[in-house]
Amino acid sequence: MNDKKIFPALIANEAIKNLCGKDILRSHISHAYIIDGPDGSGKHTAAKQIAMAILCENKGKSSAPCPCGVCPSCKKAAAGFSTCIEYVNRGSAATLQVETIRKMLSAVSYLPEDGDHKIYIIEDAHKMTTAAQNALLLTLEEPPSHAVFILLTSDSGALLETVRSRALVLKTELLSVHSILSALTSMVDMGKIPDVGTEKMKTAASASSGCLGRAVEFCTASEDSGSMKLRSIGEKLTDTLLFASAAEAIMYCRSVDLKRPEYETVFYYAMAFLRDYIAVKSGADETIVSIDTDKCKQTAERLALPRLYRTYELLRAAEEDITKRNASPLVVLCTLAANATK
Numbered sequence: 400m401n402d403k404k405i406f407p408a409l410i411a412n413e414a415i416k417n418l419c420g421k422d423i424l425r426s427h428i429s430h431a432y433i434i435d436g437p438d439g440s441g442k443h444t445a446a447k448q449i450a451m452a453i454l455c456e457n458k459g460k461s462s463a464p465c466p467c468g469v470c471p472s473c474k475k476a477a478a479g480f481s482t483c484i485e486y487v488n489r490g491s492a493a494t495l496q497v498e499t500i501r502k503m504l505s506a507v508s509y510l511p512e513d514g515d516h517k518i519y520i521i522e523d524a525h526k527m528t529t530a531a532q533n534a535l536l537l538t539l540e541e542p543p544s545h546a547v548f549i550l551l552t553s554d555s556g557a558l559l560e561t562v563r564s565r566a567l568v569l570k571t572e573l574l575s576v577h578s579i580l581s582a583l584t585s586m587v588d589m590g591k592i593p594d595v596g597t598e599k600m601k602t603a604a605s606a607s608s609g610c611l612g613r614a615v616e617f618c619t620a621s622e623d624s625g626s627m628k629l630r631s632i633g634e635k636l637t638d639t640l641l642f643a644s645a646a647e648a649i650m651y652c653r654s655v656d657l658k659r660p661e662y663e664t665v666f667y668y669a670m671a672f673l674r675d676y677i678a679v680k681s682g683a684d685e686t687i688v689s690i691d692t693d694k695c696k697q698t699a700e701r702l703a704l705p706r707l708y709r710t711y712e713l714l715r716a717a718e719e720d721i722t723k724r725n726a727s728p729l730v731v732l733c734t735l736a737a738n739a740t741k
């Protein structure tokens with residue numbers, strides 16, 4: 400079977416297609432899947448494709464994509480009307496409580512009306528309380544043959560090891576800025592998102608840090624989101640640390656004035672730009688946040704790898720000082736500027 404026909408709505412993510420899609424085609428269905436990745440990286444799309452593929456009535460036909468998208472089951476699932484797929488989430492609560500999981504499990508032994516599987520998609524699974532995870536675990540240990548649980552998480556480390564060990568863990572893949580740009584372009588062509596112009600699409604692709612969902616959000620937001628501003632501060636911070644003199648770098652760092660939670664995002668982007676430099680210097684052809692790969696390569700040429708690694712480590716330590724140790728951002732940034740330009 401042509402790989403393109405497995406999970407056709409999911410862009411890239413060959414590992415997920417290979418690990419899980421081919422198993423489903425052979426009717427080797429796991430009772431639990433964990434899909435781990437940052438928000439906007441395709442976890443929901445992957446989960447829906449897995450659910451549709453398990454339920455697809457044309458699963459055994461070698462000529463049909465998986466899921467086929469045209470059988471009654473696929474059509475119902477695509478339209479959100481399938482009784483075989485149930486979404487479970489925490490609503491507006493901070494955590495996913497044991498009561499919610501117990502309610503889901505209370506009906507788990509019943510067969511669905513119109514299918515041979517019932518799929519439960521648990522959103523923000525890392526927000527499950529320990530009691531909720533333990534309740535789920537009891538069912539994962541002896542699941543009814545028709546039940547499949549798909550846990551979506553941006554932090555699979557927050558799940559109990561006993562839960563993780565009973566599931567097939569799939570990680571969504573960050574896409575290159577060029578893959579995101581081409582995905583956005585085809586979405587514009589299909590009329591799925593408005594045409595916001597090439598420049599805005601490029602910036603959205605870059606600011607999304609490899610997550611198509613975020614890029615779509617940036618494109619459809621009515622005005623430039625705060626992330627764009629924080630992304631450019633992150634880029635400027637990286638370039639200042641790499642190319643400015645100590646005095647210039649300290650002056651720049653003194654001028655950065657943000658709310659405390661915004662520093663985390665700035666450091667995220669600063670480190671992402673550094674990772675791009677390190678990646679292209681190590682032979683990669685694709686970048687995650689740098690729009691102009693050639694310019695990124697030229698810049699990276701001027702720098703030695705050890706310097707890039709050292710700057711990355713300094714940024715990471717500074718980020719932890721601000722976000723985890725509550726240190727003064729001004730002091731941390733000025734110390735960072737002095738150390739990085741030494």
Ligand SMILES: [Zn+2]
Binds near residue numbers: 457458466470471472
């Ligand atoms: Zn189908």
